Every structure is written in structure tokens, then in C-alpha cells.
Amino acid sequence: MAKVASTKLTSSGKCNFCLSEFDKSKMTQHLKYCKQRSTIIKTENSAEAQKTRLFHIVVEGRYLPVYWMHLEMPANNTLYDLDAFLRAIWLECCNHLSAFNIGKASYSSQTEDMLWGLADPTAIEAADVEEEDIDEDEEEPDITELSQAEIQNLSPVEVAMRLSELLQQEFQANIADLSPAEFQAKFTELMAVRMGDSLTPEMQIQLSNLSVLIQPLLVDFVNDDYEHDMDVELSKVLKVGQKFFHEYDFGSTTKLALKVVAEREGTAPKDDDKYSGEFGEDETIKIMARNNPPQISCRECGKPATKVAAGYYYFEDGALCDVCARTSLKEYEDMFLPIVNSPRVGVCGYTGDANVEEFDWDDEEEDEAEEDEEQ
Ligand SMILES: [Zn+2]
Ligand SMILES: [Zn+2]
Ligand SMILES: [Zn+2]
Incomplete structure (x- = not known):
């Protein structure tokens, strides 16, 4: 239990516009006033490009709120788009089912x-x-x-x-x-x-x-009020201030809490900084800010852990450094997962990295960084 609490202490993250670090609780406010961001928005708005309604959505691990992101995405994107994004960046291990819960309604990746x-x-x-x-x-x-x-x-x-x-x-x-x-x-x-x-x-x-x-x-x-599929536009079911939830895998469930914190009229993220995964061409989801990877300590020696033995309720209980992983293996631990910056760390077969690479995530972040430096 104490370990869980210690994880919660680390909750700073980086603004992807100015690359500054802020405490989690300050990030919404920062994004409102971030100079680099407002410069980008001004430039976009002066262009003739078509404007669309954009939602600013904060997502975090429901029980691991140390993992969080600030997203911006067109309100006419569907829940499928958001689900595909969350899977790609945080969740996907073996194509489990998932669902959003918004008010009394449930929107499933696979309908009943x-x-x-x-x-x-x-x-x-x-x-x-x-x-x-x-x-x-x-x-x-x-x-x-x-x-x-x-x-x-x-x-x-x-x-x-x-x-x-x-x-x-x-x-x-x-x-x-x-x-x-x-x-x-x-x-x-x-x-x-x-x-x-x-x-x-x-x-x-x-x-x-x-x-x-x-x-x-x-x-x-x-x-x-009942169960639907995810082929629903965000604008139809969400509004500013609305809290909602996401669940991935109904066995070893990873639960996320989300909230629409703001909206604006603007141009959807451009091709070069859009999240262009496998789910079509129009989906544009921008990560405006994300938590820094929390420091997870090796359960044996307290040094930074690099892997986690699968199957613990609190993943910290299975966290080990490379050295201790070789010597302290318990007989029921036959599988290690990497420590990844995701609320699904240590769950099922989640390895994170494969997905991130597959979706070219690193490249995009570098691009963004370069862009920001140029300004
Ligand atoms: Zn900033
Ligand atoms: Zn799985
Ligand atoms: Zn160790």
C-alpha cells in the first residue's frame, strides 16, 4: 500500500509545446497560457484552413492517476478513434474488448x-x-x-x-x-x-x-441508456465538464478516467503532427502533455526497476532491477514485462514499446520537439 502511495507523489509531466515540466495539477492551467501553444494556435487561426470544434481531454489511470495525458482531438472524431488511440499508446496487449462508460450509457468495442x-x-x-x-x-x-x-x-x-x-x-x-x-x-x-x-x-x-x-x-x-458500439461522434455524447470512463480488457481490466476540460474552434492537428495510426486518415489526436515516467523502485534493493514480474495486483510488488531479476526470481514468476509509461504496466502481456514503435510514436515526438525548437 505504501508503495502505491509513493508512486502517486511523482506526477510531473511535460508540455509538448514548450517542453517545460509542470506538476500534474498545474498542467490544465499551463496549457491555457502556454506561449508556444498560443503562438501555434494564432498562426493556425490566421491561416485559411477549415476550423473545426476541438475537445481538450484529460485522461488518467483511474486507480493509477500518476499516468496521464492531455489530448486535443476533433469533436467529430468517434469513440472508436479515441479507443484506438488509447490502445495504441497505453493499452493494447492481445486485442481485448474495451468500453467507454458515459453517464448510464456503455459504448463497447464489440457490441452485445x-x-x-x-x-x-x-x-x-x-x-x-x-x-x-x-x-x-x-x-x-x-x-x-x-x-x-x-x-x-x-x-x-x-x-x-x-x-x-x-x-x-x-x-x-x-x-x-x-x-x-x-x-x-x-x-x-x-x-x-x-x-x-x-x-x-x-x-x-x-x-x-x-x-x-x-x-x-x-x-x-x-x-x-444502454449498450452501443463506439461508432459515435464525441460531440454527440460529450461536452465540456463531462467525466467519463474507459475500460480495457474485462478480465485484467485497466481502467481510465477521462474528462473534457475545454473546447475551442481551431484547425485539426496537421498531418505531420497528427497521430496517424492504423485507424484511418481523418483521425487526428494530439498529445499536448504527458506524465514523466514515474520512478519505480526495485522491490529487493530499491534501485530503479527495469522490469516487472507479471501477475501482481500492485505492479510495484513485482518490480525488479536487472540484477535482482536474475537472483530473486520467485518460483511462480515465469514472465517479466518491461516497465513502461502506461497504466497497464505489468498487466497481462503488455509490453508497450512494440506498440509505440509500430505507431511511430518516437518519431512524432521528435518532430514536435524540433518544431518547437525552431520557434
Ligand atoms: Zn507549454
Ligand atoms: Zn492481454
Ligand atoms: Zn534490485
């Missing part, structure tokens, strides 16, 4: 539909289009591959929730606009068609009664 083996939303839309040309009451598109066994393992509410998602897509109607009677009729009809023989008369009555409860739930669902 996908987990359930249902078709992806575009396929459902396509099926709907085709279906409109055919007689509506006839062939159902083959999108519910619910086995009877699966259905029997679900509670009626779960069945209802899953099928009502389909209902929303099928009728293309705003569920909130339907009268309770209309909703009940459409709902039970769909259930009967979808579930066929597995729908017992008792269940049918239950579902019919449940439809009264389900309609308002569905309205909430439509109003973003």
Missing part, C-alpha cells in the same frame, strides 16, 4: 449483438431494406440465430430485451411514438414469429404483460 453472434448492424439494415421489397409478413430475415437452448437459459426479460432491439430495427418506428396497445401487438407478434415453438403459452402471456414495462425501457434504450 456481436457477442451474441447476431449479425452486425449494417447487415441488419441491409436485411431490412430487402425485406421491405418482399411481403412483410413472410420470410423473416435470418438474424436471430437463437438456439432453443439459449432461449431457455434466458429470463423472459432478457429474451424481451434482445428481441425488442430487433423490433426497433424491424419497424423502423420510434418506439416512443407507439401507443401501448400498438406496441404490445407488434411486440407479441414478433415474439411469436421469432421464437416459434419455443414460446410457450405461459411465456406469451408473460411477455404480453411485460411489454407494458418494456416499452419505457426501450425508449431509454433508444435514448442512449
Whole structure:
């Protein structure tokens, strides 16, 4: 526990515009008044380039706040873009699932539909289009591959929730606009068609009664209170002052806390300083400031640690220097991970460096440094 506390003490970081170091708590304020940054912004704003809404977002390890970054990115980027960025710089080890939690809504890298083996939303839309040309009451598109066994393992509410998602897509109607009677009729009809023989008369009555409860739930669902994919623009779900959360890997989870601290109209980061990873050409995320790597001490001798034995709840408990790593290996420690500047240090197979190199991160930081020096 004491080790965790000591880690929290080190929380200075570097402004990537003027390259000065500041305490974590001062960085938001500094970025507001950083001369180099305002010079860059002024130059950008005097150019004819198209302006766009930019969010200033602070992200930190939810339980390891010693790791933090100040980002700037266009508000019309999607949560996918932000997720891809966070994975690339801080998180990715073996392509685990991830999710943002914003208010009551959850935005997953893989939606529940996908987990359930249902078709992806575009396929459902396509099926709907085709279906409109055919007689509506006839062939159902083959999108519910619910086995009877699966259905029997679900509670009626779960069945209802899953099928009502389909209902929303099928009728293309705003569920909130339907009268309770209309909703009940459409709902039970769909259930009967979808579930066929597995729908017992008792269940049918239950579902019919449940439809009264389900309609308002569905309205909430439509109003973003449930699970979505990440194909959502930041501007649709975030505003200045909004706190939100990110989780990577639902097993050995790395949790991040984020906050939109400011916004401005400006030009999106240019090609040469944009974060151009594998996720398309338009995504532009700028790291304005980032924490300095915290000093992690070797658990044996107290010298700076270079590696960490995997599998500790507090990664500091597995931190070792090169010398001690050779001599103090405990029998259950068969894997070392490098100490990296990320809240996922020592977790699962996270090695950090590979990702950073793959995404040319070092080059970019050097470029930025050179740019700043020129001014
Ligand atoms: Zn600065
Ligand atoms: Zn992993
Ligand atoms: Zn040591």
C-alpha cells in the first residue's frame, strides 16, 4: 500500500509545446497560457484552413492517476478513434474488448449483438431494406440465430430485451411514438414469429404483460441508456465538464478516467503532427502533455526497476532491477514485462514499446520537439 502511495507523489509531466515540466495539477492551467501553444494556435487561426470544434481531454489511470495525458482531438472524431488511440499508446496487449462508460450509457468495442453472434448492424439494415421489397409478413430475415437452448437459459426479460432491439430495427418506428396497445401487438407478434415453438403459452402471456414495462425501457434504450458500439461522434455524447470512463480488457481490466476540460474552434492537428495510426486518415489526436515516467523502485534493493514480474495486483510488488531479476526470481514468476509509461504496466502481456514503435510514436515526438525548437 505504501508503495502505491509513493508512486502517486511523482506526477510531473511535460508540455509538448514548450517542453517545460509542470506538476500534474498545474498542467490544465499551463496549457491555457502556454506561449508556444498560443503562438501555434494564432498562426493556425490566421491561416485559411477549415476550423473545426476541438475537445481538450484529460485522461488518467483511474486507480493509477500518476499516468496521464492531455489530448486535443476533433469533436467529430468517434469513440472508436479515441479507443484506438488509447490502445495504441497505453493499452493494447492481445486485442481485448474495451468500453467507454458515459453517464448510464456503455459504448463497447464489440457490441452485445456481436457477442451474441447476431449479425452486425449494417447487415441488419441491409436485411431490412430487402425485406421491405418482399411481403412483410413472410420470410423473416435470418438474424436471430437463437438456439432453443439459449432461449431457455434466458429470463423472459432478457429474451424481451434482445428481441425488442430487433423490433426497433424491424419497424423502423420510434418506439416512443407507439401507443401501448400498438406496441404490445407488434411486440407479441414478433415474439411469436421469432421464437416459434419455443414460446410457450405461459411465456406469451408473460411477455404480453411485460411489454407494458418494456416499452419505457426501450425508449431509454433508444435514448442512449444502454449498450452501443463506439461508432459515435464525441460531440454527440460529450461536452465540456463531462467525466467519463474507459475500460480495457474485462478480465485484467485497466481502467481510465477521462474528462473534457475545454473546447475551442481551431484547425485539426496537421498531418505531420497528427497521430496517424492504423485507424484511418481523418483521425487526428494530439498529445499536448504527458506524465514523466514515474520512478519505480526495485522491490529487493530499491534501485530503479527495469522490469516487472507479471501477475501482481500492485505492479510495484513485482518490480525488479536487472540484477535482482536474475537472483530473486520467485518460483511462480515465469514472465517479466518491461516497465513502461502506461497504466497497464505489468498487466497481462503488455509490453508497450512494440506498440509505440509500430505507431511511430518516437518519431512524432521528435518532430514536435524540433518544431518547437525552431520557434
Ligand atoms: Zn507549454
Ligand atoms: Zn492481454
Ligand atoms: Zn534490485
